[in-house]
Amino acid sequence: MLVLLALLSSCGAEQDSGLARVRRTGELRWGADAQGGEPYAMEDPDAPGGMRGFEVELAEALARELGVRARFVQNDWSSLVPSLERGSFDVALNGLEVTPSRSGRILFTRPYYVFHLRLLARRDDAAITGLDALKGQRVGTLANSLAWDLLQRSGVEAVPYEGVEEPYIDLEQGRVRAVLMDDIIAQRYGQPRPGLRVVGDVGEGYYAIAVRPGEEDLREALDTALGNIARSGELRAIFQRWGIDNAEQQRMVDWTDAQSREVLAPTQTARMGWGQLVLFLQAAGVTLLVSVGAMVLAIPLGVGLALTRLYGPGWAARLSTAYVELFRGTPVLLQLYVLYYGLAGVLRLDPISAAILGLGLNYAAYESEVYRAGVLAVPRGQLEAAMALGMPLRLALRRVILPQAFRVALPGVANDFIALLKDSSLVSVISVVELTKRMTITAVDVRSWLIPGALCALMYLAMSYPLSRLARHLEARLERG
Template sequence: MNGRCSSSSRWTTYAFASVRADNQATHPARTKSRWLVALFAIAIALVACGHQTSTPVTGLARIRAAGVLRWGGDIQGGEPYVYDDPKHPGHLVGFEVDLAEALGRELGVRTEFVQNDWANLVPSLERGTFDVIMNGLEITDARAGRILFTRPYYVFAERLMARKSDRSIAPALPSLEGRKVGTLANSLAFDILRGHADTVVYEGVEEPYTDLQRGRVDAVLLDDIIATRYGVPKEDLHVVGDLRDGFYAIGVRQNEPDVKEAVDAALERIAARGELHRILEKSQLWNDRQTRLEHWSSEGSAKLTNPAPAPATFGVGHALLFLKGASITLFVSVLAMAIAIPLGLALSIARLFGGAAARRLAGAYVEIYRGTPVLLQLYFLYYGLAPVLRLGALPAAILGLGMNYAAYEAEVYRAGFAAVPKAQMEAALSLGMSTPLALRRIVLPQAFRHAIPNVTNDFIALLKDSSLVSVITVVELTKQMSITAIDVRSWVVPGLACAALYFAMSYPLGVLARRLERKLEGEHEMAAEIEAGPAARAAA
C-alpha cells in the first residue's frame, strides 16, 4: 500500500475506534457525530487510493472509450468547409465533414461536430472543448508553438483580389503599402499582411468581398478556396494573383501525441487508397497542388514551420494598442450616447404627448429595437443597407448603438415623466402655457432630474456593449484583446489589462451615478419636509 492510502487507513481506523468508544460510553449525540466523521474518512480514503492507483488515460484511449471523435469548426466559414445542406437544413455537409467521417471509420469511432468561433479554435482546443480542430486551420509558426499539427490534407494559395477598376495593385506585398486590405483575424493572411498594409479584420468570408465592392477596402487577401467561391463570382472584382502557398492540417493538443500519430496514420491510408482525392474532387477542390499530399512524409511536415518561436510577451507596444482600442471604445460610446439621449427623449415625448400616429410609431420603434439583438441591427445597418446607405465602419457603429440605446432611453425618460405629479402640467396649462412650453419649462427639467442616474447606468452598459462593433470591422478594446491574446499565447494578462481599462472607464461613471442618486434622494426629502411644514404647523 502506498503512503497516501496507508495514512488514510490510519485515519479511518482512528475514526472507527472513536465510534466504538462512544458506543461503550453511551453518548447518542456524540456517537452520531463520530459516525459521520468515520464515513467522511472512508470517502477520503477511497478517493485518495483511487486517485493514486489509477493509470493515466491517453488521448486516443479516451476517444475510443467514448466512441466519438469531437472535432471543432465554425459553420460561419461556409461552403465548402462545413455548412448546412441547402436541401436539408440542419444537416451538415462539406469536404471537411466527409473527411471527418472517413477519419472516424479509420479510428473505429463516430464523429461529432462542435461549433466554435474560428478565431478561438486553438484556445478552445487547449481547454478541452473538443478533441481536434479541422476547419481550414492553417499551419503557422505561432500555432505550431501551441498545438500539434498532423500531415496536411489540403494545399491552398493566399489569393489577392481587388476591384477591376483598380489596376494599381500587384501580386506583391509592396503594392499594398498604405492600402486597406481585408482578411480574417488570426489567419495566415493576417500574419502576411502585418507591417505591409492597413489590415481590416472580418468575422466571416462573404463580408470582405462585399466591402471590396463597396469601396470600404482596397483589396482582400484570403485562401483561394474562399476567393473562388465568394470573390470571383462578383463581376466587378478580379484576381490579382497568389502570394504564397499554405497548408490545412488537423490540430491536436500538445500533450496528446498519440492522437496525432493515429490521425496521421489514418490520413495516410485515406490518401493512399485515393479517398482524399475523391473527397476533394467531390467539392471541386482537386488541383495540381494536391498531388503533393499523396506521398507525404514526416520530413515534409517538419519543413512547414520554422522552429517554434518563443511567445511574445505583453509589453509597452501591446499596452499602447490597448489604449488605442480603449480610445475607440470611448469615442464610439460617447457619440452613440449623444444620439441616444435626444432621440430617446423625442420618442418618450411622442409616446406620452403626441398624436395617435406619433404614439404608435414611437411605440413600434421602442419595441422593435428592444426586441431584436443589437448584433443583428449592426449587421443590417452595415451590410444589409450597403446598397442604399454606404456607411463607414465607425459611423455605422455609432449610429447603430445610438439608435438601439435610444429605445432604452425612451423608457427611462417615460419613467421620469411619470414621476412628475400631473398637477404640475395641469397648473402650467391653467396659467396659459402651451403644451410644448409647459413641457420645456416645467415638466422636462423635473423628469430629466429623475432620469439622470439611470442614464448614467445606461452609458456604463453602452461602454461594454460597444465590444459588439468588432463584427463590422471596428478594432475596439475587446477585439484588440483577442488579437493580442493570440500573439502572446495567453488570455490571462491581455484579459486582465482589458478588464482594467473597462473598469477605469466605467468606475468614475458609477461613482457619478451614485452621487446623483444620493443628491436626488436628498432633494426629495427636503421637498417632502417643505410640503409637510404648513400641515405640521396647522396641526400644532
C-alpha cells in the same frame, strides 16, 4: 464506496492518452465553425441537424480509419485553439493554417491541403498590383489567420473579419481597398462577384489537424490515417467532389515525414509588451468614441420618442411605440448586420459611423422609456398649473416638467451609458477593432487569455467608474437644487 469508485474511474479517464480516450469513448470529436461555410463544414439544408463539407467527409474517413465515429462540435473559428487546449474536443479540423505561432503552441498533423493566399481588388481599381501597392491601406481578412500575419508584416492596415463573405461585401462598397484570403474562400465568395478581380497569389500555406500537446499518440494515429486516405485516392476524391482539387494536391499524396518536420519546424511565441499596450489604448479610444457618439445620438432621440408617446398625436405616438418595440425586441447584433451589410447598397457607411448609428438607434429605444418614466414621475398637476398660467405645452415641458424628469432619469441614463460601453464590443462584427476585439486578437497571439483579459477589464473599469462617480455627483447637486 460508489463515490470512491467514481473518483477512481474519473482519475483513470484523465490519465488516458489522446488515442486511448478516443477509442474508449468510441468517437473522434472534431471542432469546427459552421459559419465558415462552403466547402469546409456547414449545415446540410437537406438533412436538418446534419453537416456537409469536404472536412466533414475527411473527419468521417479519419474516424473510420481509427475504428470510431466522428462527432462535430461547433466552436467559433477564432477560438478553436483555446477550446482545443481546454478539452472541448479532441482535434481542431477547420481550415486551420500552419503558422509559427500555432506550431509553438499545439501539435499539428501532416498537412491535408495546400492553399494559396489570393489577393482581390475592385475591377475599377487598376492601381492595385500587389501587396506593395497597399501600404497604409485597409485590407480585409480573417483575424489570426496566415493572411493576417502576412498583412501585419506588410505595412498595411489589416481589418479583421469573423465571416468569409463580409470582407468581399466591404470591398465592393469601397470600405476596404483589397481582401486577402485563402484561394478556396476567394474562389467561392470573391471571384464570382463581377465587380472584383484577382490581383494574384502572394503566398502559400497548409491546412493541418490540430492536437493538444502531450497527445503525440493521437497525432501519429491521425498521420497514419491521413497517409492511408491520401495514398488510396480517397483524399483527392473528396477534393474533387467539392471542386477544390488541383495539381498541387498531389503533394499531399507524396508527403513525407521530412517535409512535415520542415513545415512544422518554425515556431514563434509572442509576448505582451509595450506595443500591445499601445494597441489596447487605441482600442479603448475607439470604444470611448463609439459609446459617446452613440449616447449623444440616443439621448435626444430618446427624449423625442418619449414626449411623442406621451403628448404627440395618436399616429405619431403609435409610430414611436412601434419604434421602441422593434429596437428593444430584436438583438442589437442583428440590427448592426442589417444596417452595415443588409443596407450596404443604399446606405454607405464606414464601420465607425455604422457602429455609432446602430448603437445610437438601439439605445434611443431604452432611453425613451427612462425619460418617459421620469416625466410620468412628475405630478400631472404641475403641468396643468403651468398651462393654466398660460404657458404653451412646449414651454411647460421645457421649464417645468423636463428639469424634474431629468433628475429622476439621471441614474438610469448613467447606468445605460455604462452598459453601452460594454455593449460596444458587439461592433466588432462590422470590422471595428474596439477593446474586446483587441483583447481576443492579442490573447490568441500571446497564447494567454488571463493577462489580456485582465488588462481589458481594467480598462473598462477605468472608463466606467468615473462615469458612476460623475452621475452620483450630478444627482447630489440636483438634490441640493
